[in-house]
Each structure stands twice: as C-alpha cells, then as structure tokens.
Amino acid sequence: MNVVVRSALRLLDRINEPQTAHAHCDIPCGIYDPHLAQIGALTCIRMNQLIEALEAPGGAPPSKADRDKYVNSLARYVTVKEEHAELVKREVRIIWGDFFKPEHLEKHKDLHNVVWNIMKLASKTRQEVNMQAAQDLLAEVQKFSEAFWDAKGAKSQRIPSGQAVGGELVIQA
Amino acid sequence: MLRRLGALLPFARYRIEGASMEPSIAQGDRVVASRANYWVFVPKRGDVVVVRDPRAPDRYLIKRIERVDDGRYTLLGDNADESTDSRFFGDVPRDLIVGKVLFRY
Numbered sequence A: 001m002n003v004v005v006r007s008a009l010r011l012l013d014r015i016n017e018p019q020t021a022h023a024h025c026d027i028p029c030g031i032y033d034p035h036l037a038q039i040g041a042l043t044c045i046r047m048n049q050l051i052e053a054l055e056a057p058g059g060a061p062p063s064k065a066d067r068d069k070y071v072n073s074l075a076r077y078v079t080v081k082e083e084h085a086e087l088v089k090r091e092v093r094i095i096w097g098d099f100f101k102p103e104h105l106e107k108h109k110d111l112h113n114v115v116w117n118i119m120k121l122a123s124k125t126r127q128e129v130n131m132q133a134a135q136d137l138l139a140e141v142q143k144f145s146e147a148f149w150d151a152k153g154a155k156s157q158r159i160p161s162g163q164a165v166g167g168e169l170v171i172q173a
Numbered sequence B: 001m002l003r004r005l006g007a008l009l010p011f012a013r014y015r016i017e018g019a020s021m022e023p024s025i026a027q028g029d030r031v032v033a034s035r036a037n038y039w040v041f042v043p044k045r046g047d048v049v050v051v052r053d054p055r056a057p058d059r060y061l062i063k064r065i066e067r068v069d070d071g072r073y074t075l076l077g078d079n080a081d082e083s084t085d086s087r088f089f090g091d092v093p094r095d096l097i098v099g100k101v102l103f104r105y
Helices: A003-015 A034-052 A064-099 A101-107 A111-127 A131-151 B002-006
Strands: A019-022 A155-161 A167-173 B010-015 B028-032 B046-051 B056-069 B072-076 B095-105
Touching: A003 A064, A003 A111, A003 B072, A019 B056, A034 A064, A034 A131, A034 A167, A064 A131, A101 A111, A101 A131, A111 A131, A111 B056, A131 A155, A131 A167, B010 B056, B046 B072
Parallel strands: A019 B010
Antiparallel strands: A155 A167, B010 B028, B028 B095, B046 B056, B046 B095, B056 B072
C-alpha cells in the first residue's frame, strides 16, 4: 500500500484511536489434553537417541557423499528436536494458562515450579545434545500431566509408550 | 456525539482484537472499512465486513460473509476453530453490517 496513505492513517490513529473490531472466540472450548506435550518430550528423547547413534563419516577428509549424508541426517534430527521442544512449551503454556485455576493450585502447590522446570528443560533440550535434559523434561511433563488429570477429577495411569523410544505416557485411567 | 457524526463518514478505522480472522487478518492489525461501499452496493458473499454484534450492538465484530439468503447474512471467521460467528449467534440482518473491509495498514 501507498506509504503516504499508511503514514497518514497511522498519524490519524495517534490523534484519534481506531475503534475496536472483535475477532474473538468467546466460548472457551474447554478441550485440553497433555498428550501432545508428552509426545513432544518423547520425540526429544528419540532425537537424542538418533543423534547418539549417528556414525560420524569415515575417511580424512570424508567423501562429499558421506559428509552430506551425515550432515543431512544430523540437521533433520536437530530440527525435529527443536520443533518438539517448542511444542512442549506451547502445549504446557496453554494448559497452564487457560485450564488451571487458582483452586487447583491449593492441591497442586508445586505446579508453577513444574511448569518453570519444563520451560527451562525444554530450552536446554533445544540448546544442547543432552539426553539427561530430555529425560528430565519428560519426567516433569508426566508430573504436569498427572496434575492435569487430577484437577479434572479423573484418575490417571502411566503406560508404556509403545514406541521405539521407550518411556511412559500418562493417560486418563 | 462525535461517534454519531462519525457514522456519516464514508470510511472508518478499526483495530483488530482476537485471532478469528487469521491468517488473513491478525490480532493487532489495523484496517480501513468502507461504509460508503454499502450505501451503493449490497454486501455479497466473500466480503470481509465489520458488523455490529447482534448480542451487543455497541460492539463491533469482523467476519467474512459466507452466505446470503433472502437478506440474511451468514458470517464466519476465517479461523473457524477460534471464532464466534453465525454458527453461534445465527444469521444477521443487513442493517447490522457496517462496512466492507478494504485493506490493512
């Protein structure tokens, strides 16, 4: 759009604020589930496994084909690890911010601390190739998931993930 | 009073609150809507419009016209998962439609 028009409109906005037009959803849908957060944490563990298992290309210097293959695989694992650690943060933030109410905190006094740990551990999982951080992340997300189901008044249980990565998932019992 | 007079102006500026029109219009965007457009033309399917909330006429909503049927307008948000629209408050009459959104700025 024309820069002059845009600037003029912005100036007008300063003199006289535009009215608000709402593009809201005013019905909270009330559907929350910590499943995706757990899948995200498990995926981070899996990516650490794959990175650990990835063999460095042989030869000095390695052939271009070997190097490309190695770099390509590593880049893909790191990308997926980045995305899924971020998914964990996003999902946990939404449930924490939108679902949990002050009365839940009375029973789950540790909740803020667990969320804080998840944020820190997810960042650490992104920054480093660090299996321990990914394992700790899953453990905290499991605690968070158990608190969630309890706050919903439901029982939960831990079951084997059934995936190559191993580990457990917290589900509604 | 000023607002009353403002209704006579051909154009109006709006700031968007909420995500129901994403990805076409995002939270915090500013848009210009043309009132004059509907002094001349009838609102038609596909128009993005500023409309008075049928539940609270002092409140403005921004939605897209999905269907026009005998003077009744079905409005939907582009981001259907995060939109309160005709699926909830029903079709709206022509006189609640304020203006056609022309562009963001």
